[in-house]
Amino acid sequence: MTSADLVAAALFVGVLAYALFGGADFGSGFFDLTAGGSQRGAALRTLIDQSIGPVWEANHVWLIYVLVMWWTGFPAAFAATTTTLFVPMMLALLGIVLRGASFAFRKYAASMAQARLFGAIFAGSSLITPFFLGTVAGAIASGRVPAQGNGDLFASWLQPTSLFGGLVAVGTCAFLAGTFLTADAQREGETALADQLRARTLGVGVFTGLLVFVALVPIERDAPTLSDGLLTRAAPLVVLSGVAGASTLLLLLRRRFAIARLTAVTAVAAVVLGWGVGQYPWMLVDEVTITRAAGAPATLAGLLVVATLAAVVVLPPLGYLFWLTQSEQWTHAGHPGLADS
Amino acid sequence: MGAVVTTLVLTASDGPPGLLPAREQMALSLGWHIILACFGVAFPTMIYVVHRRGLVRGDDVALSLAQRWAKVSAVLFAIGAVSGTVLSFEMGLLWPGLMGSFGDVLGLPFAFEGLSFFVEAIFLGLYLYGRGRMPARRHLALLIPMGVAGVVGTFCVVSVNAWMNNPTGFRLVGSTVSGVNPWRAMFNDGVWLQFAHMWVGAFMLVGFVVSGVYAAGMLKGRRDAHHRLGFTVPFVFATLGALVQPLIGHVLGLRVGNTQPSKLAAFELAVTTEQPAPLHLGGILVDGKVHWALTIPDIGSLIARNSFDKPVPGLDTIPPADRPPVNITHLAFQSMVGIGTLLALVVALFWLARWRGRDWRENAWFLRFAVIAGPLAVLALEAGWVATEVGRQPWTVWQVLRTTDAASTNPGIWWSYAAAWIVYAGMTLGAFVVLRSMARRWRAGETDLPSPYGPTPPLSDLDSGISGGREVPASGRGHRA
Numbered sequence: 062m063t064s065a066d067l068v069a070a071a072l073f074v075g076v077l078a079y080a081l082f083g084g085a086d087f088g089s090g091f092f093d094l095t096a097g098g099s100q101r102g103a104a105l106r107t108l109i110d111q112s113i114g115p116v117w118e119a120n121h122v123w124l125i126y127v128l129v130m131w132w133t134g135f136p137a138a139f140a141a142t143t144t145t146l147f148v149p150m151m152l153a154l155l156g157i158v159l160r161g162a163s164f165a166f167r168k169y170a171a172s173m174a175q176a177r178l179f180g181a182i183f184a185g186s187s188l189i190t191p192f193f194l195g196t197v198a199g200a201i202a203s204g205r206v207p208a209q210g211n212g213d214l215f216a217s218w219l220q221p222t223s224l225f226g227g228l229v230a231v232g233t234c235a236f237l238a239g240t241f242l243t244a245d246a247q248r249e250g251e252t253a254l255a256d257q258l259r260a261r262t263l264g265v266g267v268f269t270g271l272l273v274f275v276a277l278v279p280i281e282r283d284a285p286t287l288s289d290g291l292l293t294r295a296a297p298l299v300v301l302s303g304v305a306g307a308s309t310l311l312l313l314l315r316r317r318f319a320i321a322r323l324t325a326v327t328a329v330a331a332v333v334l335g336w337g338v339g340q341y342p343w344m345l346v347d348e349v350t351i352t353r354a355a356g357a358p359a360t361l362a363g364l365l366v367v368a369t370l371a372a373v374v375v376l377p378p379l380g381y382l383f384w385l386t387q388s389e390q391w392t393h394a395g396h397p398g399l400a401d402s
Numbered sequence: 403m404g405a406v407v408t409t410l411v412l413t414a415s416d417g418p419p420g421l422l423p424a425r426e427q428m429a430l431s432l433g434w435h436i437i438l439a440c441f442g443v444a445f446p447t448m449i450y451v452v453h454r455r456g457l458v459r460g461d462d463v464a465l466s467l468a469q470r471w472a473k474v475s476a477v478l479f480a481i482g483a484v485s486g487t488v489l490s491f492e493m494g495l496l497w498p499g500l501m502g503s504f505g506d507v508l509g510l511p512f513a514f515e516g517l518s519f520f521v522e523a524i525f526l527g528l529y530l531y532g533r534g535r536m537p538a539r540r541h542l543a544l545l546i547p548m549g550v551a552g553v554v555g556t557f558c559v560v561s562v563n564a565w566m567n568n569p570t571g572f573r574l575v576g577s578t579v580s581g582v583n584p585w586r587a588m589f590n591d592g593v594w595l596q597f598a599h600m601w602v603g604a605f606m607l608v609g610f611v612v613s614g615v616y617a618a619g620m621l622k623g624r625r626d627a628h629h630r631l632g633f634t635v636p637f638v639f640a641t642l643g644a645l646v647q648p649l650i651g652h653v654l655g656l657r658v659g660n661t662q663p664s665k666l667a668a669f670e671l672a673v674t675t676e677q678p679a680p681l682h683l684g685g686i687l688v689d690g691k692v693h694w695a696l697t698i699p700d701i702g703s704l705i706a707r708n709s710f711d712k713p714v715p716g717l718d719t720i721p722p723a724d725r726p727p728v729n730i731t732h733l734a735f736q737s738m739v740g741i742g743t744l745l746a747l748v749v750a751l752f753w754l755a756r757w758r759g760r761d762w763r764e765n766a767w768f769l770r771f772a773v774i775a776g777p778l779a780v781l782a783l784e785a786g787w788v789a790t791e792v793g794r795q796p797w798t799v800w801q802v803l804r805t806t807d808a809a810s811t812n813p814g815i816w817w818s819y820a821a822a823w824i825v826y827a828g829m830t831l832g833a834f835v836v837l838r839s840m841a842r843r844w845r846a847g848e849t850d851l852p853s854p855y856g857p858t859p860p861l862s863d864l865d866s867g868i869s870g871g872r873e874v875p876a877s878g879r880g881h882r883a
Contacts, residue, residue: 115528121523125490133509154491161487171842171843176855357506357580382528385531385536
């Protein structure tokens, strides 16, 4: 492995982490949107606040990590992508801004009317972002981004691979969020809520699973390089995603919510990894390889230092945060009014 | 992310069609984000001080301040996180000419900044939601990594801007970049002073803004221990910042004279080289002549060059194509210096009076000034960024990359610029409405501020009548609390 490959791998770890953890946060927007009126949906919305409140900002930073690794490690390919995919990136950005701001605003809103407005913005924008980031991935994977940049502002992403990529992104996010929220609800002793979430997550899971495998058909014609990779090198991952996804559905049916989280993460991770392995060794498919796109060697070495530091400095506290939020102690202790005394 | 490429109102005569909207959008989003970034840098330290005081002295007033500031930071850091993300995207979307050619030269500090942002976000989550869920001392200690991450993050972001002013760590042959040394670029010659200037500026901004909020409360007659402490802690930080900032600024200014003479000429409104140079207070340049300036002989040399007779090189020494927009740079620079001087003077007088046994917190005129000191500090910070960024023009990377070559060629940026205005106006309004309602509910005696759709608050809250107007779900989820 060259240092360019290593940096690309470190970058892709960020993509994967963002797709899984950031994805689960975005996916909760789908359940928030479909939770029902302000009375009926109150329990679910409160659960969503509790589940993603402590972690969404940390999960969000994976995106920043991806961007800085990308533009520092592979600057020309980054500029080629931003000039070509200006529109979906701006729209994804719009969703990111609206989601984060309105989520924070809703929690501290003074009235139900305000909370409803911020909640609608939060939920809606939670769908926009994964969709457009999915179209960006689809455009790169189907060879729509020319090495010199400035590709067509619309045709580059208004094509089958991007549109399926967008839908798959929305679906996988919702699927992840559903399994996590169901487990959270059960841990909190909210059985009725867990049942409601279980039914919806099953629906989302079946839909997304079908979507992922149906998408392979248009992708074969629209993105031959990616399709070739998916059916050869990445084939085990495709199979794994199918098996893990189906297991998740079974586990949800049998109400094994805690383990279902693991299989759901595995299924989605396999889809995302499948894309990465499928398009390797291309940075921009059919245009620039990872090696050709790499920036200065000294900078790549510096980025490997950053990635190592991230593993040492960031992962332990991040693990602590996740462990705390998923622990019994966190769920049941700590009424905010009783602290510090 | 950081303070990087921006410029205000310039007529883009012969740049690419994306140049003007790219500049405007960057200026808007950076100018907006920098205020929240200051809170991210300085607020955890201030929260630490009151939280620690609360724990160590068993001071309930200090503890309740810490809890409220933590809730405010939850809102401010959320919108700061997303507005910072905007800047990351914009680096590529608006300035592909910069990122495509120099991404691997300037990118490393951004990567480290990403790490510190990570640390800050993780510990913020732990701190905000960890209250009452872990030992009190550990909960307090969570603020320390946040404060440290703020310092490191400031250094990293400012490092990129300092590199744009002092490009180094690469060789340029024609338009080919080679011999890249990202560490040299990161630790360029300008970084330490610029970092100090920004870091201290962040503490000034937050210190004056937060103390101003409590000064406003005291003006309305709320002179309880809560308001006095809420005023004093940030004001002490603001004092330290305001007193040391003129010194840092002066040394930084001397450096600009050596490294970026055209910027200094614009700062000083120096049309021709004069020895010794006068100081032009105010004034604008019309058709190459200075109008309406208060001119003080010889002082320009002293301030800009630390000497009674060294010349300040004039704009006449700079080729016309390389001159920055003079008037904006000059007025922004002098606004920053003027406000900074005023703030330093007033805090010095406050502590002098205090030393003489007089408490100006009882003085309505001082409190009025303390209220506007917040907006003034914001203005000074914005003016400072305008001065240094516009003053670097026409270069994005000093004498290496022109802004016309850095900007996007995409004419569609007008659309995203318009959308940016709507979104930022909406976020400003949303933050204002939410923060104001939080303050109102706190004044009414509420402490926890549950969400309107959340579990039914404990009865004591309902009794005090502040939940009026909120629909409380009838489902009786209160048992969970």
